[in-house]
Amino acid sequence: SDRSGGGAAGGTAGGSNIGGSDRGRDGGQQxxxxxxxxxxxxxxxxxxxxxxxxxxxxxxxxxxxxxxxxxxxxxxxxxxxxxxxxxxxxxxxxxxxxxxxxxxxxxxxxxxxxxxxxxxFANCLVPxxxxxxxxxxxxxxxxxxxxxxxxxxxxxxxxxxxxIITPDIWSYIMPFWMESFRYDLAEDELSELKILLSKVLDPDLSPLGLEADVMYRFISRSFDQQLPGEQEQALSWLQILTLLEIPVPMYLLEQMFLAGIKSFQSLREMCIQQQQKLEQDSKQQLSTKEDQQQQQQ
Structure with missing residues (x-):
């Protein structure tokens, strides 16, 4: 009976020690x-x-x-x-x-x-x-x-x-980011950035405090260029934004596309003028050569 009581007491003491150890670990972790x-x-x-x-x-x-x-x-x-x-x-x-x-x-x-x-500073903010x-x-x-x-x-x-992100800084760095989104991320990986991009690129939600035409100037200025590659690049950026369901104001899209058409028309007219000038120069050279041959005869 004494041994049994001693065992019980020992067991209780042992249990108490184990519980104390657990509490000690919990307290230590906390x-x-x-x-x-x-x-x-x-x-x-x-x-x-x-x-x-x-x-x-x-x-x-x-x-x-x-x-x-x-x-x-x-x-x-x-x-x-x-x-x-x-x-x-x-x-x-x-x-x-x-x-x-x-x-x-x-x-x-x-x-x-x-x-x-x-x-x-701007180059510290590119991808x-x-x-x-x-x-x-x-x-x-x-x-x-x-x-x-x-x-x-x-x-x-x-x-x-x-x-801190001024309009000039924004217009400088965003083409780098859009090109990274275009070439370096798969479509499923790009979708993970949808919420972040929506917060900053939606004119109504963005903390940038920029008007829509200023915010998207890094895209719209490409449509003012006469180089087809520049416009193709800008169109791919718009495609990414569309894929992520980021709204771009309709009036701004209309301005971009009209500017692109106008620049292409100017490019076409310039090419026609250059072609006409080349033809005129060629005719003039041919006429001069014929005159020289007649004089020699």
Whole structure:
């Protein structure tokens, strides 16, 4: 009986220890999770000092050598990645502090960058940026082309709400993205970007704040060209948007197509004029040759 009672007591003690061990693990996991969340928030707050140093000490206009330009490009690429890493912030004092930095401090500095180093900044936002701009995020691993395009476009969209993507920047980078969508993504992969593209390309929903004719200027300007290849490229982009059910205003499509027809008519008239001129020159040369032969006779 004593042994039985001792065994029961021992069993109870053992059970208590096991339960305590489980609770210890659960508590440890919870503590680890809280610690990770706290660590992420601390890193985000500490990143403010790097941003202040960047905008306080780096003058974009002084990037006047290849080394300085490349260094500035690396910092711009990391700044874009910082926007991506801090895209989802808690609605608290820390989150509000970082949002103020984005909307107030960084915006003015980036406008100076765009003014003095337009192509340097714009090339950080294309699907395949220069080597010095392939930093952070998906570039930390060896991304597939599909992942490179998806993650790069998501990073681009993180800049949109802060009025950083100007109309000129937008018109510069979008042909690169449309060509990547055209050649580097399969149809089923392209459909995964439908929601993102709809948010940014739908004039009624887009946070870009651009009028439809400005937003789609990167397409419409191709129809002003007399080169058939330019118009074929623009038509393929419109086909992609149609496939993804992204609305393009009807009046804008009409303007594009009429401009394309007009440019082709101008090209046709120019070709006819050139042909007529060639025929006239040929006749004149033949007449001159006949006159010379008659004089010799």
């Amino acid at each position: 503590a680890t999770g809280d610690s990770n969340d706290s660590s992420i928030e601390e890193r985000q707050l500490l990143s403010r000092y790097g941003i202040w140093l960047l905008i306080g000490l780096v003058d974009p206009a002084e990037a006047n050598t290849n080394e300085r330009i490349e260094l500035l490009g690396r910092m711009l690429a990391m700044l874009c990645q910082w926007f991506h890493n801090t895209a989802c912030l808690p609605d608290d004092q820390a989150g509000s502090a970082l949002e103020r930095i984005k909307s107030e401090s960084i915006h003015g500095w980036l406008m100076k960058v765009i003014e003095s180093q337009f192509c340097l 395949s940026p220069p080597d010095h701009a392939q930093i952070g995020g998906h570039w930390e691993c060896w991304p597939s082309m599909t992942n490179q395009i998806k993650e790069g476009f998501k990073r681009l969209l993180c800049l949109v709400p802060y009025d």
